Amino acid sequence: MSTSVGTVGETTQPCPQCGAEIRVDGRFTTWCAGCDWNVDPERPGEEPGRLERRRRRLARRHGERLAAEVAAGETLRPRRDFAGLAAYLIALAVHGVTAALAVGAVWFLVTGWGGAGMFLGAVLGLLAWTLRPRFSELPDDQPLLTRTDAPALFALMDEVAVVAGTRGVDTVAAGSELNASVTTYGIRGRRLLTIGVPLWEILTPQERIALLGHELGHYSNGDTRHGLIIGNALRSLTTWRYYVDPTPNPTLVEAFVNLVFLLPRALLQGLLMLLDRLTLRATQRAEYLADSMAARAGSTDAAAAVMNRFLVLDSAETMLRREANAQQVSRRGTADREPWLGLWERLSAHMASVPESEYERQRRAAALRGHSVDTTHPPTHLRRQCLLTVPPLPATVTTDDGTESRIAAELAAPARTVAQRVVKHGLGH
Template identity: 85%
Template sequence: MDPEQPDEEPGRLERRRRRLAGLHGEKLLAEVAAGETLRPRRDAAGLAAYLIALAVHGVTAALTIGAVWFVVTGWGGAGMVLGCFLGVLAWTLRPRFPGLPDDEPLLHRADAPALFALIDEVAAVVGTRGVDTVAVNTEINASVTTYGMRGRRLLTVGLPLWEILTPQERIALLGHELGHYSNGDTRHGLIIGNALRSLTTWRYFIDPTPNPNLVEAFVNLVFLLPRSLIQGLLMLLDRLTLRATQRAEYLADSMAARAGSIEAAAAIMNRFLVVSSATTMLQREANTQQVGRRGTTDREPWQGLWERLGAHMKSIPESEYERQRRVAALRGHSVDSTHPPTHLRHQCLLVGTPLPAAVTTDSDRESRIATELAEPRREVAKRVVKHGLGG
């Protein structure tokens, strides 16, 4: 049933995160099965998480102020050195405002009006606004985020995933991703997300030296207390935000079902169960090109890649989907502890009230979107064949 084992043993924080994720996932499923409505919640745990995050950022601000003060006062040169050190430390801990990717094809409204019109229609259904930019890459995944200090919205779509979905499943995918903008997922917000990143950086700075000599052992001992404090804060923030993150995933699934139908949302989960097969097929295409075995002269090796991928996915028997569903139930949170297990998410969809798709498409719209994506499809196909996934 499950011949492959996880690559590595998770650490203490990850093991605790998985246990909590399992408990939260099962509890949320029970709530949905009992007829309760999933919705974002602002509770004491969320407030406590924000307060802790603000305290973490307060330390960074204090380091910045201290750096400026020491540099200005000087203290005969010693203050300059200490100020520069504190300044560098504060810089590594600063909040990040991500920018647009510079190595992926980007689409704006003028480039793809039909695609953005579909995104806007789905966004209205899930109760949010559309995005400002769409990025296309080689991943078998999709995500949303913000970029820049003004918080503009970016939707990233992996062409390999887009190509193996039906038009209605693509609508459900958009509903899921856009739903994250309105579902209370605080873990990836600027305040808590950056606080988690700062704490992780602190932990990296004071991690114990393995196989230490006498001096290094003393330093490890000195940092034992602050290291325990930082580890405790990380675990506490995990504990306070994990339930909201789990709820956000279930809510995003419900948004997918509302936009594209329950059947389409459930079909996406089935696709993710066999995503490793798509990865293997695409990597095989890249390997074949690199060893020079395609030997064709009438066309480029990347041509027809997406059609071959679609045919490969259609050839996967139902028995493999069933095996993967059982493996997902056995492994639980062994892949990604911030997401509920796939089998629980699938059950959560099935116990909900069946609703028709709020957004549909037709051949004319699909044709216009395909035309707008034609150049990114060619570029991403070339990258996959030349460099493999992630290239």
Template identity: 55%
Template sequence: MSAAEEQTVRPCPECGAEIRADRRFTTWCAACDWNLEPDGRDEEKGRLQRLRHRLAQQYGEGLLADLSTSDERQRTGRTTAGVLAYAIALTVHAVTAALVVGGLWLLIVGRGGFLMVAGILLLALAWPLRPRLNRLPSDARVLSRDAAPELYALIDEIAGALGTQSVDVVVVDARANASVTLLGLRRRLLTLGLPLWEVLTPQERIALLGHELGHFTNGDTRHGAVVGTAYKSLTTWHYFLAPIERPTITEAFINVVYLLPRWLITGLLTLLELLTSRDSQRSEYLADAAAARAASTEAAVGLMDRLLVTGSITTTLYREVNGRRMRRSGRVTAEDAQGVWEALADHMDSIPESEYERRRRVGERHGHSVDGTHPPTHLRRGLLLGATPVPALVTADAERVGRIGAELGDTREALARKVVTDGVNA
């Protein structure tokens, strides 16, 4: 059944206004918001996630006001909270270093006695707490510069337009997301989620790349090497000190002994969250501005709208995967995976404006964000629309888009087959 055949017209049971709806999506009333949230709101689980979501809403409007009235120079630079977060992170690393030094010293002076045992214990404790830099996963699907010169050339052009260094490695996966991070101390990694990439227009793709590269230009403290590794170390401490469930008498005593250090680690994690949350969300706003400069305000806003309906990407992939698996009970072939990305793009293109508007209103009501570390999406969109519209610094004509598509051809086929074979979340 076509999208046009799915259209319905009915009066609102609440206010009587005419509702033009699509059967594939929630039927709601734009006049009185009847049935705006038929399933209620989704609650985030976990204390840390709840804290992040609360901070995202708390800081969102204040940051929107600050960034709306400040000039470009005032928007950048390190904040006091960021400096304090660095100080805490360095202290965490110093404790780990002290464990290493203390362990080595005890091994040297122990000379085969009890002190050597204590030294080994200190070193064993320090090992999992060491600062761990990001490494490329062994199963990562890497696109090299030789294999995708046109894609890298586009990324390089966007980086040059934004005044930052380009990336060293591009990885493509099957998540509806995109991200940047550091490999080791200096190498830059860009991860592109093919499901998200496939549903964007060419200019929205440039906006996505501009947003991710923008994170390198504005000092996102939480994802830096120093604070990021300290955060991982504290999380490891917190895991080691977690209370034992249904403890024996001995284990109950251990729980009591661990109580004070566990509170201390929890307090440090919370403090780091408080110190870095505002900077992290500020970084997202600035990355959105970078997306607009690279691809135009219109494309950046279009990207924001797509992010509002990323849940439909996963839902559609589930439907496509299940349909293809039901075609045959045997082994999945390349033929079964054909057309997955085209079907996904077609569905996303058919989403009516009424569904986007419903998601915006739900977001305004509850502060929808991509995740707990991002500002509310409607505020991000509002900041872009409230600023003076800017044209694109980088564009991609049909030929360039075609060349990039050809470079991604083998990866598209391989990921389509993997999704159909192993499932959406594989």
């Protein structure tokens, strides 16, 4: 039988497995800290493809090895090795094929071949165009900030960048995702930091510094998978594989085409898996190094707290979706209302109410499930373990109330725009 406890909305009940008294909060999964009953209830999901399953296994294996290196007292550093060289050679070969297609297209178009060459040249040219290396561009659907728009924010990022051994960014995008990322854009390789406003708003000032340290650390730690050469080679191989994917429920002619493409399809799949294997360990190492930059800039405690936040982002996402759904339901007769006002304050209050027991459950579940931010990241519990294995680091960068107020004022307009978008359209728009 359940009984009431002091906190509003909480009750207690005996654990059905060991009989220990456990607290029940209707907003979160009920579990037992004594015997781990229901610590990770099964969550059915879409079965990943073969490449994704293999990537997850490799990510976990490499993550465990790198964590063991840290536990043994080794210092992780960016490393150039045979795997990295081989990855670059394969990537250059992929781009060489694209260049050959472009040259062939020009040759056929010039020679003509009685008209047939013109058609073949056009086909080869179109194929080469779809496979060409791409330079990222600035997003046109997100508020953008430059140094002129946000001098206090950029000054803070410059300070963090010095700790990370790199330079700052050129532009900041305010996104609606519960995430943050860095990339480059344009031929000159300018730097873009995308800050998910929902994530930024639920972090403390010191945790924000740790987050900036992690993201800026990616510029200095040799992460090649997202670089221009290897990143575009992976994209080109994925495009090639799309072109030769088998047609489902084929006709007789389509079945013959599927058979003809069987060998090219196997070759492309093999190249993708090989390039994945050659770059994944470096990517894993880059994540651990970025975590160390987060700890160095914001402190070990702040970096570990950011990882804890990522474990409970489902709760933040649920709350924001509830806000968006409520707006959809009550849209009629409320044209003059502004339901996005106070959204971030409500989100912060919701996340502040998440009990420590839920953080602990998520940490244990992450260890069982091998939770990671995505299939290229090391498991979150191993990243946290690596941070806590070495002696804790104090914060190198801190802010005062004045700086935090100035940054908040600079982000106020973008945050309002993102809040409107989240309430109207939901996350990720």
